Amino acid sequence: MTTTTERPGTGTGASPAPRGASDRSRAEQKLGWYLAGPAFAVMLLVTAYPIIQAVYYSLFDYRLTDPDNISFVGLKNYAVILTDSIWWTSFGVTVFITVVTVAVELVLGFLLALVMMNALRAIRPVLRAAILIPYAVITVVSAFAWQYAFSLDSGFVNSWFGWLPGISAETDWFGSTGSSLFVICLAEIWKTTPFISLLLLAGLAQVPDVLQEAARVDGATWWQRMWKVTLPNMKAAIMVALLFRTLDAFRVFDSVFVMTAGANSTETVSFLAYRQTIARVEIGLGSAVSVLLFLSVVIICIGFIKGFKVDLSQARGEK
Amino acid sequence: MSTRERVLWIVAGIAIVVYALFPVGWIVSLSLKSSDDIANTQFLPTSVSWDNYSQILVGDAAGLFLPALRNSFGICIIATFLACVLSMFAAYAIARLDFRGKKLILSTALAVAIFPVISIVTPLFNLWRQIGLYDTWPGLIIPYLSLTLPLSIWTMSAFFREIPWEMEQAAQVDGATTWQAFRKVIVPLATPGVFTTAILAFFIAWNDFAYGISLTSTGASRPVPAALGLFSGASQFESPNGPIAAAAVIVTIPVVVLVLLFQRRIVAGLTNGAVKG
Numbered sequence: 001m002t003t004t005t006e007r008p009g010t011g012t013g014a015s016p017a018p019r020g021a022s023d024r025s026r027a028e029q030k031l032g033w034y035l036a037g038p039a040f041a042v043m044l045l046v047t048a049y050p051i052i053q054a055v056y057y058s059l060f061d062y063r064l065t066d067p068d069n070i071s072f073v074g075l076k077n078y079a080v081i082l083t084d085s086i087w088w089t090s091f092g093v094t095v096f097i098t099v100v101t102v103a104v105e106l107v108l109g110f111l112l113a114l115v116m117m118n119a120l121r122a123i124r125p126v127l128r129a130a131i132l133i134p135y136a137v138i139t140v141v142s143a144f145a146w147q148y149a150f151s152l153d154s155g156f157v158n159s160w161f162g163w164l165p166g167i168s169a170e171t172d173w174f175g176s177t178g179s180s181l182f183v184i185c186l187a188e189i190w191k192t193t194p195f196i197s198l199l200l201l202a203g204l205a206q207v208p209d210v211l212q213e214a215a216r217v218d219g220a221t222w223w224q225r226m227w228k229v230t231l232p233n234m235k236a237a238i239m240v241a242l243l244f245r246t247l248d249a250f251r252v253f254d255s256v257f258v259m260t261a262g263a264n265s266t267e268t269v270s271f272l273a274y275r276q277t278i279a280r281v282e283i284g285l286g287s288a289v290s291v292l293l294f295l296s297v298v299i300i301c302i303g304f305i306k307g308f309k310v311d312l313s314q315a316r317g318e319k
Numbered sequence: 320m321s322t323r324e325r326v327l328w329i330v331a332g333i334a335i336v337v338y339a340l341f342p343v344g345w346i347v348s349l350s351l352k353s354s355d356d357i358a359n360t361q362f363l364p365t366s367v368s369w370d371n372y373s374q375i376l377v378g379d380a381a382g383l384f385l386p387a388l389r390n391s392f393g394i395c396i397i398a399t400f401l402a403c404v405l406s407m408f409a410a411y412a413i414a415r416l417d418f419r420g421k422k423l424i425l426s427t428a429l430a431v432a433i434f435p436v437i438s439i440v441t442p443l444f445n446l447w448r449q450i451g452l453y454d455t456w457p458g459l460i461i462p463y464l465s466l467t468l469p470l471s472i473w474t475m476s477a478f479f480r481e482i483p484w485e486m487e488q489a490a491q492v493d494g495a496t497t498w499q500a501f502r503k504v505i506v507p508l509a510t511p512g513v514f515t516t517a518i519l520a521f522f523i524a525w526n527d528f529a530y531g532i533s534l535t536s537t538g539a540s541r542p543v544p545a546a547l548g549l550f551s552g553a554s555q556f557e558s559p560n561g562p563i564a565a566a567a568v569i570v571t572i573p574v575v576v577l578v579l580l581f582q583r584r585i586v587a588g589l590t591n592g593a594v595k596g
Contacts, residue, residue, distance in 0.1 A: 025417065028416045028417055028418055029417075029418045029419065030418075031412070031416060031418075032412040032416040032417075032418025032420070032421070033412075033418060033420065035408040035409060035411055035412035035416075036408065036409040036412040036413060036418075036420070036421075036424050038405050038408065038409075039405040039406055039408065039409035039424070039468060039472060040409070040423075040424050040427060042405060042464055042468060043427055043428065043431045043464075043465065043468050043469065044427070046431075046439070046461055046462055046464055046465040047430075047431050047434050047439060047465050049442075050438075050439045050441075050442040050443050050446070051434075051438060051439065051442070053442035053445070053446060054438060054439075054441050054442040057441075057442060057445070064445070064448075112335055115328065115331040115332060115334075115335055116335070118328050119328050119329075119331075119332050120325070120328065120329070120332075123329070123332050125582065125583075126332075126336065127332055127335055127336065128582050128583070128586055129578065129579055129582045130335060130336040130339040130340060131335060131339055132578045132582055132585060132586070133339045133340060133343060133575060133578060134339055134342075135522075135578075136522060136571075136574040136575055136577070136578045137342075137343060137571050137574070137575075138525060138526045138528075138544055138570060138571070138574070139526055139528060139544075140528050140544040140547050140548055140567075141346065141544075141547070141567040141570065141571055142342060144346065144547070144563055144564070144567055145342040145343070145345055145346040145349075145567070146342060148345070148346070148349055148560055148564070149342070149345055151560075153357075153358050153560075154349065154357050154358055154360065154560050155360060156345075156360055156361055156362045158360065159360045159361065160362075169360075190338075190342060194339070195589070198586055198589050198590055199589070199590060201590070202590035247433045250435075251435045251436065251437065253436070253437060253528065253529050254528040254529070254544070254548075257528070257532070257548055258548055270435060270436075270437040270529070273437045273438065273440075273441060274437055274440070274529070274532075274533060277440070277441040277444055277533075278440070278444060278532075278533045283441070283444075283445055286441050287441050287442065289441075290435075290437060290438040290440075290441040290442075291438065293435045293437060293438050294434070294435055294438040297433055297434070297435050301433055
């Protein structure tokens with residue numbers, strides 16, 4: 001290839017090859033961006049552009065039913081939202097669901113991973129297939145299954161658990177905030193624990209056997225080996241699982257939509273954003289809620305990375 | 320392993336299977352209950368009835384369900400295909416070539432993956448209405464790429480990194496042309512990774528609810544999850560629980576079949592992309 005005066009790369013953020021780089025490395029630079037550029041550009045287009053749009057709209061008083069009366073209001077939408085108890089209720093509900101589900105899932109997922117790790121070779125494929133089923137069932141279907149199980153007119157839960165204090169044939173699970181949230185959390189936990197447990201299983205598998213053996217020889221008990229050898233060695237896997245599930249749980253939407261549609265103060269932040277924009281066509285207010293949701297997710301992410309010192313590239317085995 | 324331990328692990332294993340299948344069993348059972356049996360508050364139907372299935376497949380509710388099923392299949396397959404093609408090139412470049420910006424692409428994918436879907440829906444809703452993509456297939460396919468691309472890039476580049484690329488040169492030394500070497504050596508090695516990625520991407524697209532419910536308004540493009548969420552029954556005097564359960568079973572079948580057929584690969588794909596990178 002002859003030397004060209006062109007900048008290598010497609011221009012979408014490619015940095016020029018260092019001065020004096022060989023033609024070969026320059027060609028590689030260029031080819032790399034030709035191949036990876038389209039995927040990169042599509043990702044930016046479908047996310048960065050809309051979020052910039054959202055930030056822009058959030059500064060306007062803009063209702064879709066009244067498109068002629070768009071007016072710039074600055075940060076007023078944010079002030080309206082942040083001083084409204086509806087926002088804080090939905091924020092609280094979201095945080096509650098996130099904390100409860102992620103905590104339960106981490107423990108449950110770890111137990112499942114331990115069982116899968118130790119199960120007999122013969123039943124391992126069965127377990128693996130079974131554990132993937134909740135992951136494969138779509139969230140809406142899982143939400144319906146759990147909702148119907150607890151519903152007054154068709155569910156079996158009340159008749160099965162009638163012997164527990166406080167549960168009778170008339171127990172209306174979707175009649176109050178606490179019990180509705182309980183069912184929502186159950187559905188979320190059932191559906192997403194498999195994901196955590198598969199990640200933890202991969203982490204478990206990476207703990208070197210040699211270390212386990214050495215500890216065993218030194219007379220460490222099962223608990224000591226768990227706390228001193230297994231868990232520290234799979235810290236990265238735990239952090240990745242925790243981070244991804246937290247971010248995911250914070251965006252909870254499908255289950256709430258299907259099970260309560262936000263009734264009895266079970267509205268989550270995602271649901272609030274949906275309701276403002278799509279149902280009430282308050283583009284300005286809805287965009288502001290969306291931006292706040294986006295910021296919350298970013299803050300959680302930064303908090304995790306700083307607080308737990310997760311080096312994502314390292315956790316993912318990058319060298 | 321002692322017999323006692325062995326029994327313990329088997330019991331734990333059975334507990335896992337029950338845990339995983341219980342809600343699925345319940346929705347199947349519900350779908351087999353006739354409309355006067357649905358309120359029996361028991362787990363199993365008193366008698367098995369296929370009424371709910373006939374109602375959504377050929378009966379009153381078929382007009383709502385069948386177009387949604389067609390939309391879901393069409394949109395998810397196209398979105399999966401596009402994501403796979405785009406991420407295949409990207410992953411090849413990431414695994415094979417030395418170029419600046421690799422990290423940038425991988426971290427962008429990560430950032431896109433953590434994006435709250437609802438935050439994208441709000442502006443898209445308005446934009447799609449202005450440019451005429453609202454309630455169309457492309458109007459869903461494009462945003463679905465934001466769900467499928469990040470995962471595809473991560474898992475595929477994890478798979479591609481494990482391919483021994485030197486084998487291609489070895490083939491060339493043995494007299495194969497570049498193209499032959501690539502086709503005969505690399506393509507067969509890369510196929511399983513591409514395939515696994517495709518299954519995972521399809522799952523994710525098939526599972527979407529937020530885009531489906533916000534960016535569509537009619538049977539022209541509304542996918543099954545959204546149609547289910549809004550389904551209120553063929554007649555307002557009848558509880559729609561039975562038909563919804565039947566529809567839920569039907570949309571679950573393709574993914575469960577995929578899971579059972581390719582479980583080993585799916586686990587590899589999930590954990591490779593997320594933990595090993």
